[in-house]
Structure formats: structure tokens, C-alpha cells
Amino acid sequence: MRDVAIIGVGMIPFGRRDEDTLMDMLAYASLKALDDAGLGDKTVDAVYVANMGAALLQHQTAIASSLVDRLSLIPAAAEAIENGPASGASAVKNGLLAVASGYYDYVMVVGGEKMREVTGWRATDFVATMTHPLAEYVYGITLPGMAGMFTRLYMEKYGVTREQLISVAIKNQEMGALNPYSHVEMAITKEGIYDSPHSVVNNPPVADPLHLYDACPVSDGAAAVILCPLEMAKKFSKPPVLIAGFGQATDTQTLQEREDPTDLKAVTLAAQKAFDMAKLKPGDIHVAELHDAFTILEIAESEHVGFFKKGEGGKAAISGKTRLGGQIPINVSGGLKARGHPVGATGVAQVVEIVFQLRHELNKERQVKNAKNGLTVNFGGFGNNVLAFVLRRVEQ
């Protein structure tokens, strides 16, 4: 199997994009990535499009076929990939395998979602369709509701506190305010969302013990990467980033069937496989993008990937260990929490951010110094289908 590198990345600012269709957003992100790669007269052999909801929300299917036509990439192979909120990482994995196998040389992976076209209720219901239809969905569960229950269990088992959750929210919104691609560009304060009695309006409960600022926004957006074999990557102008390892693992669809609902086994397994393939350990990672659709998930994932022991993730967050300049900067992009979570785009956007970091392209407000190894975790379902990537800077 060939080593695979990322030679181009692109994304559009996430947010509420009333003026763009889903196909518009996918096209813009794709063009930015193609431009960044500087392929010249070379063309893409295959396109993988990550998306969860086009059929439900936009009443549109076969979006990969539509995209290659729109971008004049015909006759490139094209497929849409759906894996819930892990669609983006699944698409990257499929693109990676396509190049690694030797079958394709240049592959584009683009993820996008347009969720603000519908009301918040409908967007919440759409996301809930990934829960078990008979054991969960039919009873009205939503992802915030599920996350609320998970948080309560995690608090009881490991002593995570609301202050620790809030520290994650504050950190990520602070970083999101510095990220031009971020949906939410507003820093928040502990006084405003917690200490002050006025926080009852500013930060109302969503699914106890989670409040408004514990949850990511509903976003529109798209992100793209261009992959090719490492030996070809060195010919391009920008420093290539190697996908040094990847891992994917699944777990039971319903939380109640797990031996311990607080044990995110799929996260641990996926990360372990990625580390093993890359021949690295958690301590070798310089920057990480974890799937913080809810603040508790950043804390839990930071433990399950091995950055901290179980029960220590919250303490690490509140003590600043996961901030820029800390022991392991997590979600320097703002994470899903602030950068936003257009579901199909997220996994690709996480990779884009790590590529920015490993190329050392960001200004000092967001750049992790001397970053060489990065980790992404894209969390599908409620932890029942998880993908992790380890990315490494290639010195030229």
C-alpha cells in the first residue's frame, strides 16, 4: 500500500449561508482545495462526497455525480459517502484507501451540509434519525437529549463538573473568534454564561445538565482535501502532510446495550489503530481536533484517545492543558462548538485544520508551535462509528 499525502485543502466559512445551495458550498470548497493543491493540468481521478442529509433536507440525491459535472471533472469516478456525523472522515478514509491501493493517483474528498434551510426542530429531528428507530428514535430522543444523559452518567462516574464543561465552551469560543472559518465568532465569559444570575437567560438548559453553550450550533458549510501518493506529493509547492495512520471502530447503536454507556470503546479502538499504524503514541501528538458536538465529548474523547486518564480530562481542560500553548492543544479551530458542525463537512474540516497546523500556515494567535503530528477524531452516531486519523508533517 502506498503512503498517502494531502496536497491541497480548502474550506468555506461555516455558518448560516442562506445565499448558497448545498452544491454551491461543495463546489466552492472543492475549488479552493484544487487551487491550493496547484494540480495544474493534472486532473482528479475520483471524488468522494461526504454528506448526511441532502436527501432529507434538500430533497436531492446523487450529489457526487452532480458535483463532478458542475466542476467539469467528468469522467472522474464519484461517490457520496454517508456515515452520519462521521461521513467526512469516512469519505477521507475511502479516498485514502483508493490512493493507497494504487488504483487512483489524485483523489478529492469534499464534505458538506446545509442544515439551516430547515427549522431548528427539523434539523434536530434529522440528526436524531441516526438513533435506533425502535429503541430510541420512536421515544423522541434527540442527540442533545442523549448527550445530556451521557453527561449526567459521566459526571456521576468521574466527577466532571459544570465548571469543567464551561471551561471547554469558553476555550473553544475564544479560539473560534480567531478563526475566519468559524460559525460562531464570539468569545464568551464564565460570568456571562454561568456565574451571573442572568445566565439563566443567556445560557438556558438544553438537556440537563447541558446548556446552550455546551452544544455546537446548527451550521451550513463545506470543506475539501486533495490526496495523492506521497512520492508524487513532493513535486507540489506546498509541504505535503502524510496521513500516517487511520483507524475506525464501531459499537452498539443503542447506548443501553453497551456494557458501560460512559465507555466510548469505538473512540479508544479507532484512535489505537491510528496510533499503531503511525507508530506513534498519544504523547507524540502536538495538536488535536476532537468531536466536541457537546462539551462533554471533548473531555471524554481526550481521555479515550489516551491524552489523559479517565476522570482527568475535565481537570486538564479547566487547568488549561488543552489550550493553545498547553500540554495538548485541542480544538484550536474552535472545534465543532464554535467553528460549527455542518455534519457531512466536519470530518473533512478537522483534517483541513490539522493540515493548516502542520504546514505552519496559521498566524500566531492560532498556530501550535512546531506542530509535527496531529490527531482527528470524527464521532459518528453516539460513538457507534468512529474514525481517527494521525497526520504527520513531511519535512522537505
Place this chain on the structure above:
Amino acid sequence: MPVDMELEAVLRPPIIPMPPYPPKVITLANGKKLVVRQAAREDVPTILKGVYPCLFIERDYYDIVSARLYGELLAWYRYRVKSEYCLIGQIDGYLVGAVNGRLENEKVGMSYHTLAIDRGLRIGSHLFAAKMEYHMEIMGQEEVLIVAESPIGFRRWMIEYPLEKTNIPHELGGGDSYRLTQDIYNLAKPRLVVGDRPVPQELLDKAMDEIIIVDDDIIHEKIAGLKGR
């Protein structure tokens, strides 16, 4: 234009005396302090400068709400509406929102409109709640009639309080009115009505000194929030 005072006496509606709204300060999610205070009639021309750019923003029905608010404030300024008031929200003197309403009679109030110029901070929620506080607690009214043009307003008021549906038509021909009663207000108050009094003098002085209006471009960006390519 010459004013015929005899004709004015006919054209001007009677005014029901209203106690003043005591200003308050609210800490927002970003830590900034929102001063909520009552505007005076002479503040209207300045406030209208902040409302004007919103007339051209279709997103979330800002155009309709601003157009109606503009007319209502102008009518108040020119003595053509009965017992109207306006509360404004300011951060460091900058106008970030305005709400208005009037008294139908001593027992029944009517909520007019709610306009938030800075978004994402629940300013609209805070100002609407301040309006309800004015009617229910300061003026001691029995009920307030409320309508919504925007789905966001419907969610924040009709659903979150929640309000009672009535068969009373909208003054301007829209969907039927809803009603806030004392009972609904008292149940909703702990989670929806906040603020500290008195306002620290420095903050109050800043708010009272001048109502600062930001540039049209900034208002447009705050409300429409258009993202780049």
C-alpha cells in the same frame, strides 16, 4: 408647517400616564453589560437612524419588523399614537436593540415590536422581557396582547413563556394576538426576566449621555451575518 392647536387637540390621542421604567443592567454571555432604559420622545430621531438600515434586510423578517417599528416610533414622536413607550438596550452607549409598546387602557397593554441589532446574545429576549416587566410589574397591568411576525419571535415568546392564544385580531392584519397574563408572567419570570438595579452610575451616565448608532455596514453585517466565500 404651522400647527393648529385646536386641530391637534383632536388629532392627538389621549395619553394614559405611565410611571417611568427604572433602568437596569444585564450581563450578557460575552461579559458585556447591557443597559436597558426608557427612551424619551426626543431620542426618537436618533433611534430611527439605527432602525433605518434594517428596513432593507429581509433575513428573519427584519424588514417588516423595522418598518413597523419605524412607523410606530415616528407616530409617537409626532403625537399620533396613544400612550406609547420605547425601551432601548445599549452597550457602552451603542444602541443594540429597541422595543416598544403602548397601553390600550389602564389594564391592558399591547406589545408592539422588538428589534435586536446585535445578534447572538439574546438581546431580543432580554428587551422583550423588560417590556413585559414594565407592563406587568411597573405598571401593574393585567395582560399584554402580543403578536409575532418572525418565527424567532414566535419561538421566544409564544412557545417559551408560553402565551395564551386569543381571537383578538392583530392590529395590522396579521395572525391573531396572544396574551401574557399575570399568572403566565409570574411563572416565566424566574427563567426569563433578569437584570440588576440600580445601574452603576458610570454605566448609566454612558448610556444617558448619548445613543451611539454604528455604521449601516456594521448593522447589516451583525444582522445579515453574511459569510464570505
